[in-house]
Amino acid sequence: MAATRLRPYIKSDGNAMWVSLRTPWFTVVSDIVPWCPLVNVKMSTLRVALLQLKGQPTKQECISNASAQIRLAKDKGARLIILPECFNSPYSTAEFARHAEEIPAGVTSKALGKLAAELGVYLVGGTYPERDGTKLYNTCPVFGPKGELLCRYRKMHLFDMDIPGQCTFQESAALTAGDELATFTVGKFKIGLGICYDKRFPELTACYRQLGCDMMIFPSAFDPYTGPLHWDLLGRSRALDNQMFVALVSPARDPTTEYVAYGYSLLCDPWGRVVCRAREAQEMIITDIDLQLCEEVKRQIPVLRQKRGDVYELVAKK
Numbered sequence: 001m002a003a004t005r006l007r008p009y010i011k012s013d014g015n016a017m018w019v020s021l022r023t024p025w026f027t028v029v030s031d032i033v034p035w036c037p038l039v040n041v042k043m044s045t046l047r048v049a050l051l052q053l054k055g056q057p058t059k060q061e062c063i064s065n066a067s068a069q070i071r072l073a074k075d076k077g078a079r080l081i082i083l084p085e086c087f088n089s090p091y092s093t094a095e096f097a098r099h100a101e102e103i104p105a106g107v108t109s110k111a112l113g114k115l116a117a118e119l120g121v122y123l124v125g126g127t128y129p130e131r132d133g134t135k136l137y138n139t140c141p142v143f144g145p146k147g148e149l150l151c152r153y154r155k156m157h158l159f160d161m162d163i164p165g166q167c168t169f170q171e172s173a174a175l176t177a178g179d180e181l182a183t184f185t186v187g188k189f190k191i192g193l194g195i196c197y198d199k200r201f202p203e204l205t206a207c208y209r210q211l212g213c214d215m216m217i218f219p220s221a222f223d224p225y226t227g228p229l230h231w232d233l234l235g236r237s238r239a240l241d242n243q244m245f246v247a248l249v250s251p252a253r254d255p256t257t258e259y260v261a262y263g264y265s266l267l268c269d270p271w272g273r274v275v276c277r278a279r280e281a282q283e284m285i286i287t288d289i290d291l292q293l294c295e296e297v298k299r300q301i302p303v304l305r306q307k308r309g310d311v312y313e314l315v316a317k318k
């Protein structure tokens, strides 16, 4: 029997399927090839995994734990996989220098790049302390499916907070602040990067919106004191203001560490809804996000188009 020649067909609900080349566009349903791997894969969707990882005693163990979870995420079909802030070292100003490494020459970048290439995924490497000459940064690298470093984002707003008796942290005592936005694309998705405290600065996410991003990713290690009040609120606000998806990815909560991270990693949609959320322990949350939702919300509530550029303006200087 002669092999059937196929072409992709996108249904009105956005789902894609293969159909015979001979099939007229309007009679497609009767001619579906049932075993086709494209069936039920929406061209506008992206499967995202948020890995809420538990810290481990050594850097090598952190990398091994992350690698095992990344493999699991790939098995579940994730194309974009996100790790938390400071996933391979303690979140501590006293420890940053000891754990810092060059990016992408260091051991963590090499391991993540190799794994991204082996699995063919986009891997947002959470953050780890980066050494560049005499300077240290809190940096989020992104590796593409060929293992290449797609971009890096250096935390721009350093976490200097002092709530006596609750949380005192001075990241600026140990680190230099970055001053560049960083974006990458996965299919049709343009994605912007920030790190934890950065989400308190609405202008930053708005700048990414101006660049055309439909998703923001914030590897984070939020404090358990501010977490219950501000974590959801900030994620949802950035999503709603900018009509985009927002992923907040935390380490698992571990009460035995000096700095305790909040946990509760979550993903918000352009309506400002929390789509899925982890609890406190190590956990993977995985979901499909759909670009059409951004388009729909932008059409239905056109706040982005209705900004009054004649009265006020947001200017990205870099």
Ligand SMILES: NC(=O)CCC(=O)C(=O)O
Pocket: 085, 159, 195, 196, 197, 198, 200, 220, 221, 222, 223, 226, 227, 230
């Ligand atoms: N890692 C961070 O930047 C923590 C930010 C935080 O806890 C906050 O309340 O903001």
